[in-house]
Amino acid sequence: MQSHAAEMDFHAARALLEWQMELGVDEAIGEAPVNRYALAVEAPKVVRDVPPSSAAPTTELPATAAEEVDTVAAARRAADASTDLAALAAAQAAYNHCDLKKGARNFVFADGNPAARVMVIGEAPGRDEDLEGRPFVGRAGQLLDRMFAAIGLSRTGPDAEASLYITNVLPWRPPGNRDPEPQEIGMMLPFLTRHVELADPDLIVLMGNTPCVAALGTRGILRLRGKWTEAFGRPTLPMTHPAYLLRNPAAKREAWADLLEVKARLRDKA
Numbered sequence: 184m185q186s187h188a189a190e191m192d193f194h195a196a197r198a199l200l201e202w203q204m205e206l207g208v209d210e211a212i213g214e215a216p217v218n219r220y221a222l223a224v225e226a227p228k229v230v231r232d233v234p235p236s237s238a239a240p241t242t243e244l245p246a247t248a249a250e251e252v253d254t255v256a257a258a259r260r261a262a263d264a265s266t267d268l269a270a271l272a273a274a275q276a277a278y279n280h281c282d283l284k285k286g287a288r289n290f291v292f293a294d295g296n297p298a299a300r301v302m303v304i305g306e307a308p309g310r311d312e313d314l315e316g317r318p319f320v321g322r323a324g325q326l327l328d329r330m331f332a333a334i335g336l337s338r339t340g341p342d343a344e345a346s347l348y349i350t351n352v353l354p355w356r357p358p359g360n361r362d363p364e365p366q367e368i369g370m371m372l373p374f375l376t377r378h379v380e381l382a383d384p385d386l387i388v389l390m391g392n393t394p395c396v397a398a399l400g401t402r403g404i405l406r407l408r409g410k411w412t413e414a415f416g417r418p419t420l421p422m423t424h425p426a427y428l429l430r431n432p433a434a435k436r437e438a439w440a441d442l443l444e445v446k447a448r449l450r451d452k453a
Contacts, residue, residue: 254280254370262377268297271381275354275374281367287355289316293378295338296346300449302384303327304375306393306424307353309360318349323425327390330425330438334446348382350375352397368397379415385452387417388445391424409441411448418452420444 261278265271272292278284291308294317303319311321319327331337331347340346353363353371375397379387389395392402398414399421401407407421422441428434 252280254366255373258370259373262373265377265381268293268378268381271374271377275371278370278374281355281370283353283355283357283367286358288313291316291318291351291354291356293348293350294318295348296340296343297348297382298343299336299340299346299348299382300343300385300452301331301336301347301388301445302379302382302386303331303347303349303388303390304394304398305349305351305390307351307363308356310356313356318351319425322429326425326429330442333439334442348384350378352393363393365396368393372397376415379417384417386445386448387414387419389414389419389421391422391427395421409437409444411444418448420448 257280258278261274262271265274272290275292276290284290287308289308289312291312305318308318309321309323312318312324318324327349328338335345336347337345338347338349352368352375354374357363357367387398389398392404395404395407396402398419399407399412404421404423404427408423410421412419412421420441423434423438428438
C-alpha cells in the first residue's frame with residue numbers, strides 16, 4: 184500500500200509542517216521506535232551551584248557545602264548587576280535556568296523607544312515574535328500599534344512624548360503558546376523589575392493576565408482592566424490583550440476607554 188506521505192503534495196506537506204510548528208514542535212521523530220520502558224531509569228540529578236576554588240589541586244566538597252541553585256536569586260544577581268538596558272539584555276539572554284530558552288528560536292527583549300513615557304508589558308512571544316525576535320509583531324501586535332496610534336503613540340515615534348516602549352514578562356516563547364507557568368514568571372520577574380527601573384517610564388500598561396500576575400500578584404483582567412493601580416512604583420493600567428480583542432470585537436469599546444485614560448494621565452503628568 185502506498186503511504187500517505189507519498190501521496191501528499193508539496194502544499195499539503197508545507198501546511199502540515201506549519202501547523203506542527205504552530206503547536207511548538209521543534210524536532211523530528213526518529214525512524215525507529217524507542218521502547219522507553221526498556222531504558223534504564225536514572226535517579227534525577229540535583230543541580231548544585233558550587234563556587235570555583237582558586238586552590239589547586241581541588242578536593243570534592245562535602246554535600247553540606249554545596250547549595251542548590253536558587254534560580255530567582257540567580258536572576259536577581261544578574262539583573263541587579265546590569266547598569267543599562269544593553270547589559271540587561273545580555274544578562275537575560277545568558278540566563279540558562281529557564282527551560283523555555285531551549286525550545287525558542289529567538290530571544291525577544293524589547294522594541295520601541297526606551298525613553299518613551301509609556302511602557303507596555305505583554306505576556307510572552309508568540310510564533311511570529313519568536314521568528315522575528317521582536318515583541319508584538321503578529322496580528323495582535325498590529326492591532327496594538329493601531330490602538331496606540333489612535334492616541335498619538337507609536338513604537339517608532341520620533342521622541343519620548345509620542346513613542347512606546349514594549350516588552351514581555353517572558354523573553355522566550357512557551358511551546359504551543361501555552362500560558363506561562365508560575366516558576367517561569369518568578370524567574371523572569373527580577374529581569375522585568377530591573378527593565379522598568381532602567382527604562383524609567385512615566386506609566387505602565389499591563390496587557391493581559393500574565394503581566395498582572397507578574398506585576399500585581401493577581402489575575403482577572405476583565406475585572407482589573409480600566410482601573411489605575413501601581414506597579415514597580417509607577418502608575419499602572421491593566422488592559423485586555425489585543426489577542427482577546429481580536430476574538431471579542433465588542434470589547435474594543437472598553438479598550439478605547441482605557442486608551443483615553445492613558446492619554447489623559449499623560450496629559451496630567453506633562
